[in-house]
Amino acid sequence: MRERYADQREASRIMWRHSTDGKPKGVTLCGWTLHAQADDVEVMRETVPDAPARSFLCGLQKCGLGWVCPLCTLAKAEKARQNLNALLSRARREGWQTVMVTLTVRHDVDMSLPWLWERLSAASDELRRTYAWKQVNKQLIGSAKAVEATHGANGWHPHYHVILVFKAGLTEDEAIQKAETLRAEWVNQLTVQGLTGNDRAFQVQGAASAGSYITKWGAAEELSLGHVKQGREGQRSPWNLLRDSRNGDHEAGELWHTFVTTIKGTHQLRLTPGLRKHVKAELEYLAERKAEDIAEGLCAPEPEPKAVSLAKIEPEEWKATARHRRVLIREAAAARTLKEAEQRLREAREGSQTDADLLNPQLIEDDEPPRLRVDDRPEILMKLHPSERRRRRAEREKLTDVSWEEMAEMPFDE
Numbered sequence: 001m002r003e004r005y006a007d008q009r010e011a012s013r014i015m016w017r018h019s020t021d022g023k024p025k026g027v028t029l030c031g032w033t034l035h036a037q038a039d040d041v042e043v044m045r046e047t048v049p050d051a052p053a054r055s056f057l058c059g060l061q062k063c064g065l066g067w068v069c070p071l072c073t074l075a076k077a078e079k080a081r082q083n084l085n086a087l088l089s090r091a092r093r094e095g096w097q098t099v100m101v102t103l104t105v106r107h108d109v110d111m112s113l114p115w116l117w118e119r120l121s122a123a124s125d126e127l128r129r130t131y132a133w134k135q136v137n138k139q140l141i142g143s144a145k146a147v148e149a150t151h152g153a154n155g156w157h158p159h160y161h162v163i164l165v166f167k168a169g170l171t172e173d174e175a176i177q178k179a180e181t182l183r184a185e186w187v188n189q190l191t192v193q194g195l196t197g198n199d200r201a202f203q204v205q206g207a208a209s210a211g212s213y214i215t216k217w218g219a220a221e222e223l224s225l226g227h228v229k230q231g232r233e234g235q236r237s238p239w240n241l242l243r244d245s246r247n248g249d250h251e252a253g254e255l256w257h258t259f260v261t262t263i264k265g266t267h268q269l270r271l272t273p274g275l276r277k278h279v280k281a282e283l284e285y286l287a288e289r290k291a292e293d294i295a296e297g298l299c300a301p302e303p304e305p306k307a308v309s310l311a312k313i314e315p316e317e318w319k320a321t322a323r324h325r326r327v328l329i330r331e332a333a334a335a336r337t338l339k340e341a342e343q344r345l346r347e348a349r350e351g352s353q354t355d356a357d358l359l360n361p362q363l364i365e366d367d368e369p370p371r372l373r374v375d376d377r378p379e380i381l382m383k384l385h386p387s388e389r390r391r392r393r394a395e396r397e398k399l400t401d402v403s404w405e406e407m408a409e410m411p412f413d414e
Contacts, residue, residue, distance in 0.1 A: 005327050006359040007070040007239070010246040014253050015068070015260075030063035031071060032323055034315055041313040041322065045333045045341055048303045053341070055333035057326065066268050067238070068260050080269045083279050087144065087165070087271075090282040095168035096141055097175040102203040103127075103186060104159035106196045113149075113156040114262045119193040120158055121266075126192070132185040136178055141165040142275030147266055150235035151255055157235065165275060172206045179204045308338065310345055317349075324354040 012028045019025075024033075034041065038059030047053045063069050066076045091098050105120055124145075127133055142165055149158040166175045183202045190197045236244070236252070238259045245253030271279065293299045310333050313322045322329065325348055332344035 001330065002327055002358055004070045004074065005355065006246060007242055009355075009359065010242055010253070011068055011070065011256075014242075014245065014257050018257055026063045026065055027069045029061045030065075030069050031057070031060050031326060033061050034059055034318065035061045040315065041318050042309055043311045043313065043329060043333050043345065044307055045310050045338070046305050046307045048305045053334045053336070055330045055341075057330065067263050067266075070239070070242075076268065082283070083271070084144070084269075086279045086282040086286065087163075087275065089286065090278050091165060097166040097168075097170050097172055098207045099164050099166070099172075099175050099179050100205045101162045101164060101179055101182070102159060102205075103162060104157065104197070104201050105190055106198060106201065107155055107157055109153070109155035111155055113158070113258050116156055116195075117158055117262050119195055123186070123189040123193045123195065124160060126189045127182070127186055130185050130189075132182055136164070136182060139166050139170070139178060141167055141278065142272040144269065144271045144275060146269045147263070148237075149259060149263070150237055151241065151259075152235040156259075176204050176206060310342060311349075313349075322349060324356070325349070327355045327358055328353060 008027065008030065012030075012032075015026060016024065016028050040059060042058040044056050044058055045053055046055070062072060064072050064076075066073050088098070090096070103124060105116070105123075107116060144163040144165075146161045146163075147158070148161065149156060151157070164175070164179055166178070170178070183204075186202045187197050190201065238256055241252040241256040241259070245256055290299070294301045328348040328351075329345065332348045333341050335341040335344050
């Protein structure tokens with residue numbers, strides 16, 4: 001939890017630094033500001049037998065930005081995992097064949113991501129309008145397309161993973177051969193867009209690889225948030241870039257911002273309408289099947305989660321102190337026992353410790369302090385964001401005399 005909140009704070013800092021109007025929005029407000037209909041922030045504790053307690057805060061805004069916010073991305077990845085697993089389940093029951101096609105392009109360090117992404121997206125869109133695609137599409141139940149991008153020594157490497165679901169009656173080799181008919185057309189579309197591609201620009205893999213990728217995808221965001229997922233040959237995913245930025249790599253932060261602004265509006269995972277219909281039907285089928293098994297005593301029912309409200313935090317307290325202790329409050333509410341949770345929650349609310357003490361490890365005696373970046377100096381930050389409200393706030397509260405960490409905890413003038 002601490003790492004995800006620290007990453008979210010870093011994302012908020014980068015987006016706030018690049019703000020052109022001085023107004024907070026998106027990830028800057030996520031989990032930080034009360035939504036309009038909320039009278040307070042409610043601290044909830046949820047428990048189920050034989051499992052650790054979990055906690056959450058009700059009444060706060062959520063940005064829902066899959067590419068930008070580490071917390072919202074995790075929720076979206078879980079939903080995608082469920083949909084993709086339902087797709088595999090339906091394919092096995094119906095005898096469909098699944099193959100995975102990877103679409104990419106030859107790239108180098110001189111290609112900017114906006115330039116490259118615009119042309120790669122156009123090539124992908126045009127591919128679906130070609131005769132070759134229409135012929136393959138006659139054999140498809142539907143398709144799912146996931147977007148990925150990494151950055152390395154050769155610059156940005158955006159690419160698509162497309163799961164093609166063929167109708168029953170084909171062998172795996174036949175399905176692969178039909179997908180291979182798209183290779184020449186993909187290379188042609190790259191050429192039309194001023195790009196080039198070699199044999200690796202179009203790769204087809206069978207059901208085992210498709211299933212492996214689908215299984216991995218649902219956990220991919222969580223793994224990358226844990227700094228586990230690493231691209232080949234030193235490639236860094238956007239979440240790796242965000243983590244490196246948090247650890248002092250200013251260039252990584254700029255690369256991350258370039259990615260999220262370029263990719264804005266693009267779905268991380270997109271299913272065709274026909275496939276979405278089948279996924280929905282499969283989720284309903286699995287729910288009905290599970291209910292029947294429970295009724296027949298073949299499996300035990302899942303325990304009902306029990307939610308308890310531990311406290312309601314008034315807006316004044318939330319704005320003044322509590323929102324600077326979101327992690328402390330959630331960790332306290334998820335303590336082993338209810339009594340311990342109530343005690344730790346009181347200590348978290350009344351104590352002097354803040355999330356900054358948790359998310360920024362203290363220097364040991366022999367450590368050198370990190371170098372101060374230009375945009376970490378509040379007086380420079382004021383010049384980068386010359387909005388009237390922030391200038392008035394800086395003058396009124398003399399923010400040039402405080403550290404960036406104190407500045408970051410006060411993201412906008414209220």
